[in-house]
Structure formats: C-alpha cells, structure tokens
Amino acid sequence: MQLIGILRWLVELGRMDVCSEVSMMSLYNAMPRVGHFHAVLHLFGYLETHPSCEIVMDSAYMALTDIPKSEWHEFYPWAKEVLPPDMPEALGRAVKIVMFVDASHASNNLVTCQSITGVLILLNHAPIVWYSKKQNAVKTSSFGSEFAALKTGVELVEGLVYKLQMMGVPIDGHCHTLVDNNSVVMNASCPESVLKKKSNSVAYHYVRSKCASDLIQVAWEGTKTNLANMLTKIHTGRERARLVEFIMYEEDKMLRVVQSTIKALNVLFGLPPH
Numbered sequence: 001m002q003l004i005g006i007l008r009w010l011v012e013l014g015r016m017d018v019c020s021e022v023s024m025m026s027l028y029n030a031m032p033r034v035g036h037f038h039a040v041l042h043l044f045g046y047l048e049t050h051p052s053c054e055i056v057m058d059s060a061y062m063a064l065t066d067i068p069k070s071e072w073h074e075f076y077p078w079a080k081e082v083l084p085p086d087m088p089e090a091l092g093r094a095v096k097i098v099m100f101v102d103a104s105h106a107s108n109n110l111v112t113c114q115s116i117t118g119v120l121i122l123l124n125h126a127p128i129v130w131y132s133k134k135q136n137a138v139k140t141s142s143f144g145s146e147f148a149a150l151k152t153g154v155e156l157v158e159g160l161v162y163k164l165q166m167m168g169v170p171i172d173g174h175c176h177t178l179v180d181n182n183s184v185v186m187n188a189s190c191p192e193s194v195l196k197k198k199s200n201s202v203a204y205h206y207v208r209s210k211c212a213s214d215l216i217q218v219a220w221e222g223t224k225t226n227l228a229n230m231l232t233k234i235h236t237g238r239e240r241a242r243l244v245e246f247i248m249y250e251e252d253k254m255l256r257v258v259q260s261t262i263k264a265l266n267v268l269f270g271l272p273p274h
Contacts, residue, residue, distance in 0.1 A: 001029050004025055004040065007025070008026065015053065016120075016127065017050075017053060017248060019131075019132045019230075020234070021039075021043055022043070023116070023133055023134075025040055054249060054250075055126075055127055055247065056125065056126070056249055058124065059125070059126065061125075062096060062098055064176050065219070067218075072191050072208075073212075075208070075212065076208065076209050076213075080213050081213050081215065082213075083165065084166060086166075090171075091170070094171060095123045095124055096173070097171065097174075097176070098121070098122045098176045098177075099121045099122075099153055099156075100118075100121075100122075100179075100226050100228035101118070101149050101150050101177060102228035102229050102231065103116065103135075103146045103149035103232060104233040105141070106139075107232070113138050114136075114137075114138055115135045115138075116134050116233070117131065117132070117133055117135055117232070118132050118228040118229065119131040119132075119152060119156055120228045120247075121153075121156060127247050129160060133152075140199075142181065144197065144199065144200045146184045147184055147207065150177070150207050151207055154177075154215070154216060161175070173214075174214050174216055174217045175217070178218075178219055180221055180229075185219065188211060189211060189219075191208075227246055229243060
C-alpha cells in the first residue's frame, strides 16, 4: 500500500506514462498477492530506467482540422453554454482545448469484465489532465464502453472550462474531442442518428447535448495516434515509447542523442572522438 501511494503521487506530479498501470495495481490494495508486489516492483524498475522523463509544456497552437458544426437546435433547443454569473473578463491569448478519449472494452476480463476509461486533455500542446480508471458498470459492447468514456471526458472538460473561465483565461472555441470509434463519432456528432441501445441513453444524450451547446465537437482519431490509448491498456515497450514521445521527453535520452551526433560529426571531420 505504501508503494502504491508513492506511485500515485508520482502520477499526480506528472509521470502519466505509468498512470494506467498504477490505476490497475490500485485495485488490489485491499488484498494484494505476491504477483501484484512483483508487478509494482517492475513499475519501479521502469521508473529507475527512465528517471528524467518530463512533461512537455508547449504553448504553441495545435494544428487541427476544423469540424463542421451540425444544426442541433431542432433536437436540443434548450442546450446552451452555461457561463458563470461572476465570471471575470477574459484577458490575454486564447487557449485551445484538445481532448483524447479511449476505452479498453472488458479489459478486466479475468475478474469482472469492466472496461477502463482513459482521458487526456491538453491546453494547446500542454497536457493538463490525465485520467485512467475502470468504469462502474459492465458494458456489453465496445460502443457502450467508448460512449461511457466520452461522457467522463466531457465532465472533465466541463470542469476545466469552468476553472479557466473563473481565472479569466479566454478559450478558443469548442473542445476538439478525438476518439477512435467511428460509431461513437457518428452518434455524437450527427443530429439525425438514433440511439439503438437504451442502456447507453444517459451517456448518449449527455454528450450530444454538450455538442449542441458547442462545448465539444467530436472527431475520429486513429488508435495508433490516440494518445489516450496509453491510459487504458498495457503496451509493449516500443509502442509505449512511441506514444509517450508525443507528450513527454527524457533528458538523458536527448543527451545521449546529442552525444552520439557530436561523435558522428567528429568522425566525419576527422576530429578526436571526445
């Protein structure tokens, strides 16, 4: 339990590259077994191998394709942006909110078949919120688990937007929301789509009403480039490194690259290797 507590603080401090694994190990705090202890030690071994991995806080705007806005008034005439009554005047440069959402359907298949939700929210290029947690209900389809994950993501965005508004930070339009399930994109962004499963009705109408109020606009993002993917499942070392490189950098790794480049240039120009 002490080791899990240390890991959870590390995740809060910015080591999002182990967020999913720490969340999975936290499930066994009450009755851990020897295998869980070895898995936690393995996590510390990874952290020891990558001690200087840091978040990239990049304020540059993210180049995104505009999402065509649908006409929602006929379906959700009451949906509108809720502004705090005591909101201060927004000053300075506007920020763009981008959210990646993913779900690992029935990933906890050896115990309860619960899915895992992964959400990553960025302000411009800077990661602000990372979230990895198993879903409360068991979803019978990938569509249901992805929509439940999207609902969680929208709730997180709503809270973040309120905080930014109360701090006087201008927001550039809607939150650009990216998921890797085409059915979810069509049902969330197309007003004419019809709900076929009543068990998903709460998440379905909640997300669509937020699209109607222009809080978010949903678009498709491939699984290999969906950054929230690393918050939902276990990856191989190479695949994890590829996803982590988008939002984090390792100082020691950069130093090794620079040193090898200098050494290669010295060999090229006939200079001493040192």
